[in-house]
Every structure is written in C-alpha cells, then in structure tokens.
Amino acid sequence: xxxxxxxxxxxxxxxxxxxxxxxxxxxxxxxxxxxxxxxxxxxxxxxxxxxxxxxxxxxxxxxxxxxxxxxxxxxxxxxxxxxxxxxxxxxxxxxxxxxxxxxxxxxxxxxxxxxxxxxxxxxxxxxxxxxxxxxxxxxxxxxxxxxxxxxxxxxxxxxxxxxxxxxxxxxxxxxxxxxxxxxxxxxxxxxxxxxxxxxxxxxxxxxxxxxxxxxxxxxxxxxxxxxxxxxxxxxxxxxxxxxxxxxx
Amino acid sequence: xxxxxxxxxxxxxxxxxxxxxxxxxxxxxxxxxxxxxxxxxxxxxxxxxxxxxxxxxxxxxxxxxxxxxxxxxxxxxxxxxxxxxxxxxxxxxxxxxxxxxxxxxxxxxxxxxxxxxxxxxxxxxxxxxxxxxxxxxxxxxxxxxxxxxxxxxxxxxxxxxxxxxxxxxxxxxxxxxxxxxxxxxxxxxxxxxxxxxxxxxxxxxxxxxxxxxxxxxxxxxxxxxxxxxxxxxxxxxxxxxxxxxxxxxxxxxxxxxxxxxxxxxxxxxxxxx
Numbered sequence: 001x002x003x004x005x006x007x008x009x010x011x012x013x014x015x016x017x018x019x020x021x022x023x024x025x026x027x028x029x030x031x032x033x034x035x036x037x038x039x040x041x042x043x044x045x046x047x048x049x050x051x052x053x054x055x056x057x058x059x060x061x062x063x064x065x066x067x068x069x070x071x072x073x074x075x076x077x078x079x080x081x082x083x084x085x086x087x088x089x090x091x092x093x094x095x096x097x098x099x100x101x102x103x104x105x106x107x108x109x110x111x112x113x114x115x116x117x118x119x120x121x122x123x124x125x126x127x128x129x130x131x132x133x134x135x136x137x138x139x140x141x142x143x144x145x146x147x148x149x150x151x152x153x154x155x156x157x158x159x160x161x162x163x164x165x166x167x168x169x170x171x172x173x174x175x176x177x178x179x180x181x182x183x184x185x186x187x188x189x190x191x192x193x194x195x196x197x198x199x200x201x202x203x204x205x206x207x208x209x210x211x212x213x214x215x216x217x218x219x220x221x222x223x224x225x226x227x228x229x230x231x232x233x234x235x236x237x238x239x240x241x242x243x244x245x246x247x248x
Numbered sequence: 249x250x251x252x253x254x255x256x257x258x259x260x261x262x263x264x265x266x267x268x269x270x271x272x273x274x275x276x277x278x279x280x281x282x283x284x285x286x287x288x289x290x291x292x293x294x295x296x297x298x299x300x301x302x303x304x305x306x307x308x309x310x311x312x313x314x315x316x317x318x319x320x321x322x323x324x325x326x327x328x329x330x331x332x333x334x335x336x337x338x339x340x341x342x343x344x345x346x347x348x349x350x351x352x353x354x355x356x357x358x359x360x361x362x363x364x365x366x367x368x369x370x371x372x373x374x375x376x377x378x379x380x381x382x383x384x385x386x387x388x389x390x391x392x393x394x395x396x397x398x399x400x401x402x403x404x405x406x407x408x409x410x411x412x413x414x415x416x417x418x419x420x421x422x423x424x425x426x427x428x429x430x431x432x433x434x435x436x437x438x439x440x441x442x443x444x445x446x447x448x449x450x451x452x453x454x455x456x457x458x459x460x461x462x463x464x465x466x467x468x469x470x471x472x473x474x475x476x477x478x479x480x481x482x483x484x485x486x487x488x489x490x491x492x493x494x495x496x497x498x499x500x501x502x503x504x505x506x507x508x509x510x511x512x513x514x515x516x517x518x519x520x521x
Contacts, residue, residue, distance in 0.1 A: 089283065
C-alpha cells in the first residue's frame with residue numbers, strides 16, 4: 001500500500017473573515033505527480049503554504065507524512081520552489097552556490113550528509129556549473145530560476161512542491177526541466193505537486209490533476225478530467241477539444 | 249613618536265583590543281541588519297542606551313550593567329511590536345527609540361543635569377576604556393562571533409528568504425530573537441567606542457562598503473570586517489596623533505573607505521562597459 005504523503009481533512013483557511021479554502025478533502029500518495037490548477041485567486045498558493053506549515057488552517061488539518069504540517073519535523077523530505085523568484089533584493093551579495101546551500105540546511109539540521117557531491121550533481125543536472133560563483137543579481141531571469149530550482153532539488157527530497165516553476169525558462173531548458181522531474185518521479189518515486197496555469201501542458205507529465213477554486217472542483221486522472229463535465233463547463237467545448245487532443 | 253612607543257601605552261592597547269573586537273562584531277551584524285532593512289535599529293537602540301546610562305547614573309551603578317538589560321529588553325520590545333502589534337519595523341524602532349531618549353533626558357535631569365560622564369557616553373571615548381570594559385568587550389564579542397558562526401547557515405537563509413527558511417524547518421522566530429539580543433549587546437558595547445550618537449555608523453558603514461565589491465554573503469562579512477578594523481586602527485592612531493575625538497575619527501575613516509570603494513566600483517564598471 002503506498003505511503004500517504006499529503007492528506008487534507010476538511011481543510012478551511014480564511015484571511016480574516018474572507019474564506020480562501022473551504023472543506024478541502026484529498027490525499028496524495030507516494031509517487032503521485034499532481035498538477036495543481038485553478039484560476040487566479042483560487043487558493044493554490046494558500047494550499048501550498050498550508051502544506052508547508054507556513055499558514056495554519058482555520059478549520060480542519062493538513063497532514064504531511066502523517067504529521068500535522070505546521071509541526072512536521074522531517075523538513076529535509078520536502079523541496080520547495082516559491083512562486084515568484086523576484087522576491088529577493090537583486091543587490092543581495094549571494095552567489096548561486098550559496099543560494100543552493102540553503103537547500104541543504106534542513107539536511108544538516110537532520111544530521112544527514114550534505115557534502116559537495118549533492119551540490120555538484122544538481123549544478124550539472126541543471127547545467128549551471130559555469131555560474132556557481134556568479135552573483136544572483138547579475139544573472140538573467142532564466143538562470144536565476146534554475147538556481148532556485150537547484151535549491152529545491154539539492155537535498156534530493158521525497159516530496160517536491162513547485163509553484164509555477166517554468167515561467168522564466170526558455171523552451172529548451174523548460175523541456176529539460178520537465179524531463180528531469182519525470183525522471184525523479186519515475187526512477188526515485190519523488191512525489192511532485194506542480195502549480196501551473198498550463199492545463200494542457202501539465203497533462204503531458206502529471207498523473208493526476210487537482211483543480212481548485214476555493215474548494216476541490218476535480219481531483220483525479222487527466223483523462224477523467226477531459227471526459228468530465230467540469231472540463232466543458234470550465235473551458236468550453238472548443239478549448240476542451242484542443243487541450244484533450246494535445247494530451248492524446 | 250614611533251609606532252612601537254605608541255603601542256606601548258596601556259590605554260592604546262586596551263583601545264585597540266576592545267575596539268577591534270567591537271568593530272568586528274558590528275561589521276558582521278551590520279551586514280545582516282542592512283540586508284534585512286533594519287539599518288536604523290542601531291540608531292534606535294543607541295538612543296535607548298542613553299536612557300540606560302542615565303538610569304545607571306541615577307542609581308549610581310555601573311553603566312554597562314544597567315544598559316545591557318535595558319537595551320536587550322527594548323530590542324525584544326521592537327520585535328514584539330513588529331510581530332504582535334502589526335507595527336512596521338521602522339515605526340517600532342521609532343517608538344522605542346523616542347521613549348528611550350525621553351527617559352534618558354528625564355533621568356539625566358533628575359541626576360542633576362548632563363555631566364562629563366554622560367557626555368563621554370554620548371560621544372564615546374575609546375582611549376579612556378577601563379580594563380573591566382576590555383574584559384567585558386572580549387567576553388561579549390567572542391560570544392557574539394561564536395553565535396553567528398554556529399548559526400551561520402540559518403542566519404544566511406533567514407536573511408535571504410525568510411519564507412524558505414521557515415519551510416526548511418529553521419526556527420526563524422527563535423533566531424530572530426537571538427539576533428536582536430546580539431544586536432542590543434553590540435550597540436551597548438559600541439557606545440564606548442564611538443559614542444551613542446555614532447553607534448549606528450559602526451553597524452551600517454562597513455556593511456555598505458562591503459556591498460560595493462562583495463562576491464557573496466560570506467565575502468561581504470569578511471570585507472565589512474576588514475573595512476571596520478582598518479577604520480578602527482587608523483581612527484585611533486589619527487585621533488591620538490592629531491588630538492582629535494576618537495569616535496568621530498573612526499566614523500570618518502569608515503566613510504572615507506566607503507567613498508573609495510564606491511568610486512572603485514564605478515570605475516570598474518566604467519572600464520567593463
């Protein structure tokens with residue numbers, strides 16, 4: 001029986017009196033590759049922050065590897081890429097290697113090996129060995145994005161949470177990145193949850209789709225989503241045809 | 249007078265030992281504070297230090313013994329005002345700072361007005377530093393440097409991206425509290441070196457100097473420390489040789505190094521383009 005990585009139990013989140021997420025119930029198993037989609041303001045980033053224990057639910061709970069997300073101790077099992085990479089001060093004197101080392105802090109705190117081999121491996125995988133000593137503020141958006149992806153991957157986590165990871169990547173790097181994610185998912189059974197607006201594109205990679213709009217609208221396989229009434233209702237029959245045809 | 253004769257004076261030795269350590273911890277903490285947009289905290293806490301010194305004079309106690317707990321409590325007050333009361337960081341610093349200086353003025357008045365001792369704390373007098381103050385500075389400075397060394401990865405991660413640090417399981421609130429306490433203690437120590445009026449310069453100037461040419465976070469701390477130590481030694485030498493106030497001389501040398509670094513960077517960019 002596969003291990004449950006995430007379990008949302010009647011999860012509700014409100015900002016003040018404004019409800020953002022209502023009665024979410026779903027479960028993600030080890031090795032799942034989930035595409036998390038939904039319109040702007042649908043609560044995708046809030047759900048991710050709940051999973052990371054950064055926001056506490058106003059009702060219900062999110063369990064991560066069986067523990068309450070906010071109290072979960074095995075943080076080295078999680079890799080996280082935030083939605084916006086322009087959150088940082090571009091003049092911050094930090095090299096790519098230093099940024100990647102942030103991903104190893106959780107490992108170090110857990111007493112796990114965090115030697116240079118992991119850093120070398122991730123630098124090579126993302127083809128950024130040549131910029132390891134460059135200042136982050138001197139790099140292009142795509143290079144910065146790859147540095148932050150490397151930070152999320154360097155400690156080889158069991159569960160990856162990626163909030164719109166491909167925005168700043170050029171088509172070739174994007175393709176390589178998605179191939180890398182597929183390899184991690186298939187060979188190392190890494191569980192992945194990937195937030196995206198590219199509902200057609202995600203069907204090529206993800207095994208399941210979680211469609212959110214303050215509540216769970218759909219959770220299941222992409223093929224089932226294509227056949228469901230939700231697809232036509234949400235995107236219209238013309239878009240449904242294009243998206244599902246692209247997938248097949 | 250030769251440099252060896254100069255260095256043979258006990259008061260010069262004490263000034264250089266205590267001053268160098270304080271300069272180093274100010275530089276290291278300054279890099280963190282400036283990057284976290286908390287540059288003004290040194291200014292705010294030094295105003296509170298004034299209140300602490302005035303209170304010590306009213307109670308006829310040793311100024312450092314009273315100032316350190318008063319400033320530590322105030323720094324934690326700033327943290328709580330920011331976190332719990334939802335007040336912006338700079339506004340919280342403003343509140344605590346103005347209350348600190350107001351208390352200082354009232355207490356100084358109760359103690360019989362501004363006397364020579366209080367002025368020595370306002371403008372600093374590193375050349376009059378006592379052996380007890382040197383020992384205090386050595387113990388506290390080494391403790392601050394050890395704390396930064398032990399928590400370096402966590403501090404760097406929080407400074408760069410607090411949300412990611414929380415997601416990584418770093419106890420952000422606890423480390424922020426430790427950083428505030430370290431800053432408070434450092435500000436009290438810096439008061440004797442450059443005076444209450446100029447303490448924030450010792451935190452901010454070496455950091456902004458380092459940022460002109462730093463090639464990473466660790467490198468920024470190293471460059472800031474070199475800049476700060478150089479300013480301290482040259483400032484003490486100049487003040488003694490030219491009979492100038494030591495604190496102000498140290499700060500002006502700091503600014504001179506910053507101006508040179510800034511111009512070097514501009515010239516390097518001009519050459520590159």
